[in-house]
Amino acid sequence: xxxxxxxxxxxxxxxxxxxxxxxxxxxxxxxxxxxxxxxxxxxxxxxxxxxxxxxxxxxxxxxxxxxxxxxxxxxxxxxxxxxxxxxxxxxxxxxxxxxxxxxxxxxxxxxxxxxxxxxxxxxxxxxxxxxxxxxxxxxxxxxxxxxxxxxxxxxxxxxxxxxxxxxxxxxxxxxxxxxxxxxxxxxxxxxxxxxxxxxxxxxxxxxxxxxxxxxxxxxxxxxxxxxxxxxxxxxxxxxxxxxxxxxxxxxxxxxxxxxxxxxxxxxxxxxxxxxxxxxxxxxxxxxxxxxxxxxxxx
Amino acid sequence: xxxxxxxxxxxxxxxxxxxxxxxxxxxxxxxxxxxxxxxxxxxxxxxxxxxxxxxxxxxxxxxxxxxxxxxxxxxxxxxxxxxxxxxxxxxxxxxxxxxxxxxxxxxxxxxxxxxxxxxxxxxxxxxxxxxxxxxxxxxxxxxxxxxxxxxxxxxxxxxxxxxxxxxxxxxxxxxxxxxxxxxxxxxxxxxxxxxxxxxxxxxxxxxxxxxxxxxxxxxxxxxxxxxxxxxxxxxxxxxxxxxxxxxxxxxxxxxxxxxxxxxxxxxxxxxxxxxxxxxxxxxxxxxxxxxxxxxxxxxx
Numbered sequence: 243x244x245x246x247x248x249x250x251x252x253x254x255x256x257x258x259x260x261x262x263x264x265x266x267x268x269x270x271x272x273x274x275x276x277x278x279x280x281x282x283x284x285x286x287x288x289x290x291x292x293x294x295x296x297x298x299x300x301x302x303x304x305x306x307x308x309x310x311x312x313x314x315x316x317x318x319x320x321x322x323x324x325x326x327x328x329x330x331x332x333x334x335x336x337x338x339x340x341x342x343x344x345x346x347x348x349x350x351x352x353x354x355x356x357x358x359x360x361x362x363x364x365x366x367x368x369x370x371x372x373x374x375x376x377x378x379x380x381x382x383x384x385x386x387x388x389x390x391x392x393x394x395x396x397x398x399x400x401x402x403x404x405x406x407x408x409x410x411x412x413x414x415x416x417x418x419x420x421x422x423x424x425x426x427x428x429x430x431x432x433x434x435x436x437x438x439x440x441x442x443x444x445x446x447x448x449x450x451x452x453x454x455x456x457x458x459x460x461x462x463x464x465x466x467x468x469x470x471x472x473x474x475x476x477x478x479x480x481x482x483x484x485x486x487x488x489x490x491x492x493x494x495x496x497x498x499x500x501x502x503x504x505x506x507x508x509x510x511x512x513x514x515x516x517x518x519x520x521x522x523x524x525x526x527x528x529x530x531x532x533x534x535x536x537x538x539x540x
Numbered sequence: 541x542x543x544x545x546x547x548x549x550x551x552x553x554x555x556x557x558x559x560x561x562x563x564x565x566x567x568x569x570x571x572x573x574x575x576x577x578x579x580x581x582x583x584x585x586x587x588x589x590x591x592x593x594x595x596x597x598x599x600x601x602x603x604x605x606x607x608x609x610x611x612x613x614x615x616x617x618x619x620x621x622x623x624x625x626x627x628x629x630x631x632x633x634x635x636x637x638x639x640x641x642x643x644x645x646x647x648x649x650x651x652x653x654x655x656x657x658x659x660x661x662x663x664x665x666x667x668x669x670x671x672x673x674x675x676x677x678x679x680x681x682x683x684x685x686x687x688x689x690x691x692x693x694x695x696x697x698x699x700x701x702x703x704x705x706x707x708x709x710x711x712x713x714x715x716x717x718x719x720x721x722x723x724x725x726x727x728x729x730x731x732x733x734x735x736x737x738x739x740x741x742x743x744x745x746x747x748x749x750x751x752x753x754x755x756x757x758x759x760x761x762x763x764x765x766x767x768x769x770x771x772x773x774x775x776x777x778x779x780x781x782x783x784x785x786x787x788x789x790x791x792x793x794x795x796x797x798x799x800x801x802x803x804x805x806x807x808x809x810x811x812x813x814x815x816x817x818x819x820x821x822x823x824x825x826x827x828x829x830x831x832x833x834x835x836x837x838x839x840x
Contacts, residue, residue, distance in 0.1 A: 356647055426684045430746065433642055435674035435702030435753060444701055448688040 298514025415457025740771025
């Protein structure tokens with residue numbers, strides 16, 4: 243059926259109505275405003291960090307330990323060497339503990355436990371662990387290893403607290419990656435006559451490796467920035483030490499201590515240390531990104 | 541030839557093999573036939589060794605409580621190609637996956653009845669599932685080369701993963717690639733990733749991978765359904781060549797394919813075997829009216 247009328251009339255129903263155009267503009271503007279709003283604090287933080295932190299940076303800032311002196315104006319307050327090295331040491335030990343255990347748990351969950359009730363129970367508690375505030379891990383180690391044994395703070399105790407914090411992050415990220423590995427890959431390896439453990443180590447893990455590295459690096463970055471688990475496990479100190487059995491300084495704890503100081507120079511050192519910590523974590527994130535970009539899941 | 545029982549039956553403990561719960565204890569050492577069969581001088585003439593017959597006796601397969609294969613008795617003759625046809629969901633794939641015990645890898649899945657490889661029951665408790673899968677290779681619907689491995693490593697993977705072969709695997713890899721009709725296309729780029737090949741080449745790579753461990757039977761679960769007609773033709777030509785040395789079971793949705801490659805054809809419906817016979821007969825003078833309806837396209 244064809245009604246008389248011009249071509250323009252027939253096509254009119256395809257035109258965008260003015261009301262629709264308005265709605266579209268309003269929606270776009272709202273979304274843009276939200277994005278800008280969210281970016282404001284981020285930009286301000288980065289700006290303040292650079293503004294205040296860069297001023298504190300110098301060669302000696304990175305090469306000297308804090309002196310603990312700030313009473314007299316002409317005394318040197320020292321740098322953050324012990325804090326940087328302490329953070330690296332504590333986080334390294336925490337990673338050595340948490341990463342193998344975490345990946346092992348993830349492998350068990352995906353390849354063996356699957357949907358059994360025990361596997362689901364483990365998953366539930368891992369989720370609970372993810373939501374536990376970081377100070378609770380610190381308190382736990384404090385009560386068990388410091389109050390419980392009647393001993394005192396030590397670097398390795400901080401590592402243990404951080405490894406508890408990292409564990410659920412590592413398990414969950416590794417599990418997600420392992421689940422992404424196509425089942426057909428496992429099947430074809432099994433059908434070749436490979437025992438299951440060989441399928442896991444020779445086929446599944448190499449395929450999952452880039453994704454796992456990303457998750458692990460993010461867990462490390464998260465742990466490196468934590469203050470609460472270290473406050474009453476590794477404590478704060480001034481000297482650089484490579485003995486994880488002793489008191490150990492760390493960047494978050496030093497920032498925490500410095501920022502409450504009445505001396506301007508010490509507060510400025512906190513800014514410098516904060517910038518250093520952010521740069522370290524940023525580097526880890528960049529590496530994680532580079533690795534994940536290389537990952538190609540078939 | 542009859543299979544030497546010791547090659548599949550468990551012989552001695554190998555402590556470096558972790559076992560699944562429920563899996564037969566102590567896997568076998570690499571059987572002698574896997575070690576002696578490396579054709580080194582003239583790989584193009586792969587050592588002709590007969591395949592083995594497979595017999596299903598009252599085979600039933602379940603997913604949880606659901607019965608997918610409902611009692612099948614069927615013979616696969618040695619060095620013949622047997623095609624399994626039937627509508628989607630009739631249990632073709634499930635039945636085939638019972639033959640090399642891949643069915644039990646699915647959580648909650650189990651099988652009853654007997655699967656005889658020559659005269660060895662592969663479900664016998666003394667039989668090592670890993671050895672069964674070495675003797676009965678499998679090619680899947682979608683080509684699935686191992687993504688982290690080169691072409692060479694993909695073909696060698698079976699030898700490394702299951703037969704524990706070390707050292708120079710070049711002769712075996714070349715022989716397998718030649719048998720799969722892929723050698724000339726990839727001989728100059730063996731170190732490139734297997735995933736970089738075309739779909740048809742990937743599927744022939746997967747066939748080479750399963751040939752490398754020198755199986756007696758190869759199961760193909762719709763091996764061409766993801767391939768274009770030319771790649772399909774190549775695989776079909778290959779199947780014709782391969783049956784000289786292995787027994788082939790091929791599941792297919794494509795009845796022309798069954799007619800082209802199979803010596804015998806079995807028609808399945810709703811978990812049961814309706815009819816089996818020489819392919820010519822099944823397609824021209826089937827004895828069951830349901831078979832006739834299916835092959836003439838009235839349903840399915």
